[in-house]
Structures are given as structure tokens and as C-alpha cells.
Amino acid sequence: MLILRQFISRFRDSLLLVFYILLSSAMMLSSDSVIVEGLRSSSLLSIGFIQGTLSEIDSYFALRKTNRELFLENTKLAYQNFQMQDALLENLRLHKLLQFTDHSEYHFVPAKIIGFSPLDFITGYLLKFNQADSVKKNTAVITPDGLVGKIIKVSSRYAICQNILDANSRVSVRVQRSRELGILTWDGSKGLLLENISNTIDIQKGDVLFTSGMSRTYPPNIKAGIVIAVHKNEDALFQTIYVKPVVNFNKLEELVIIQPGKKNEI
């Protein structure tokens, strides 16, 4: 017993390190367990609260600039609205004529970015929204420009959004011109790759990609990227297609989370 005590006392720091290594490994292997999920939720709540408060202070000082920008945006949208009223009426008449029904059943939840992922190799955001528990995991996040990513963790009024530039992100997309299906992944830098497109398919620079609706996470027809370069590899089965995201990830402030199941109230 004395020898054991002496051993522990002598190698206390090293034993502590071994304990932490084992504990970290166990946590990595049981990432979806209740304890780990609880840990995630409480960290997200507390850090989200602090960052939300800090971000509100920052927003207060930026109010004048935001107001000016919103006024300009509002005027521009009002002008576009006048022009679109005619098109809407025509659209309604044609819908009626062709007996189309509206299948859009989504609820849009506005959210604000209050922080970024604290890990350098994870690309994502910490979001805050007004209604607690109004957002579900694995739902799409968009801006007026297009697809941003998906929600991977929710805790009350805070959520973690993984954007499409994350190494773990995979988005099923369709090429608008050819209707070809592919998978959008991160290219290892600041762009995207369109994968699983065979060498025989005609893909051109400038082709626009939309979500295909094949997955339960992303609703169809959300703009995701534009093809910027195509390389056909004679030795490989698939082409290497470089895609530029349509969203400028450096300028994001407000996002919209798409929740399925409810009628759009906007």
C-alpha cells in the first residue's frame, strides 16, 4: 500500500495526464452519449449567453450604420416589389390554368451570428434566435444569396451551424443546366468541389448548382455554388470540378434557418 502511495505521489502529474488522455479518447468514441451531449448543451448555453451579450453591445454601436443600410435595402426592395406585382398576377393566372398546387411548407426562423467556431479547422458559427426550441437539428441555413450550411447542435436559443466549407459537409446538388446530380464537398481551401460527376457529362464553367432535395436536411432549389473550373482526368472515372460558393462567408451577420413542417409565415 505504501509503495502504491509512493508511486502515485511520485508520478502524480504523469498519471493525471494518462487519465486525461484516456478520458478524452473515451469521449471521442462516445460522442453521442447523454453525458457528452449534456456537456455540449451546457457549454453552448453559457458561452452563447456571453457571446450573445457581447454581440448585442457591438450591435448597439453599429445601429446608425445598420439603419442607413436597411433604409437603402428597403427602398430597393420596394422598387423591385412594384415590378414583381405584375409578374405575380401572371404567375397566379398560369398556376390556376395549369392546376398547380403550392407544396412549400417551410417555416423561416431568423438567426444572428454571435460567434465563430473556436477551432481553426471547423468552419461554422454560433447562432442566436428569438424563440427557444424553435429550431431542430439537421435543418438548412440560408441567406438571400444561397446556402450557408446546416444546424448540427441546438440548445434552447443557441445553435451551432456547420457551413458548407466544413470538412465534414456533404451537400447533394443538381446542376441547373444539365440536371445532373453531384455531391458538393470542401476543397481543402476556401472553395468547393463537385464530386461524382462522370467524365462523359458536360459541365461548363458558369454552371449554377442548386440543392437537389435528395436529402432530408436541405430543401430543393437553394442556390449553392457556381462552377469556376472543370478538369477532365483521362485516367480517372470522375471529373474534378471546382465550385465557388454563392455566399460570401466573410460578410455574414444574419441568417435564416429553414424549418420543415410548418407553413411559411413570412
Next chain:
Amino acid sequence: MKSETKYLVFILIVFGGGSIILQSLIAPLMQIHIWKPDFVLIIVLLIGKRFRSGWGSTAGFILGIIQDSLTGMPVGITALPKAIAGYASGKTTSMHPQGTLYYVWFIFLILLHEMITYAFFQYKTDLTYTFLLYSRVFPNTIYTMLMLFIVHTFTRKYFDE
């Protein structure tokens, strides 16, 4: 509670918690291409330097767990290398390196931390480890080292004995 332990708790809350907030709010603004400094690692190394290996590994583990909890990655993926870095930083102090030699050790520890982190990370992506080494590990090491030098200059009175 001993005064040294009280001081550690103070450092953990103020500098540890602050580094996580800083990493989440300020580090993205300091991003060059895809490289960002790791402020949490900097604080872990400085805590290890000031409070020795036991507390260094504890600080690394706790801060790493909090950092992991705020991402979609498995919890523990950075807690493990940070615990090792904190422990190694404490052990380095017991060898009493002086001046520049201290910073040389820190470069080695940051590099070790990044190499372990990306060794885990490569399993979550299709990228090769060699690509990650030159595109992420080496630039991040240099950037974090520069930031460590700056942070240490301004916080010397809190972390030097």
C-alpha cells in the same frame, strides 16, 4: 483553498474563459487565408509554464473540452493534444530553459499539438496528412507562435513567477 490554487482558478476563469471568447470572436477576424492563431493553446502553454505539468494538463483538458463542445467535432479531439501540450509545457519549465530557448520549446510544443490534432482530423476528411501538414500545421504553428510572443509580452506579470 491555498492561495496558489485560488490564483490558478482566477487565471483559468479570466484568461482561459477569455481565450475561448477571443478564439470565437477575434481569431476569425485575424484569419490569413485559412490560418488562425490558437489563443486557447497559448493560455494552456502559459498556465503549464506558471503552474507546472499537473495543472497544465488539467487546464488543457478543461479548456479543450469546452472548445470542442462548441463545434460539431467529437468532444475530446483537441482536449487530448491540449492536455499533452499543457503537461509538456510544465515539464519544460522544470528544465529551467532561459530566454530564447523557452520560445524554441514553445514552437516545438505548438507543432506537437497541431500534429496530434490534425492526425485525428484527417480521419474526418478526405485530405492527406502531408497536405494538412504544409497547408495547416506549419502555418498555424508560426502564427500561433507569433501570437504567443505578443500575448506573453503583455501578460508576463500574470504568468511569470
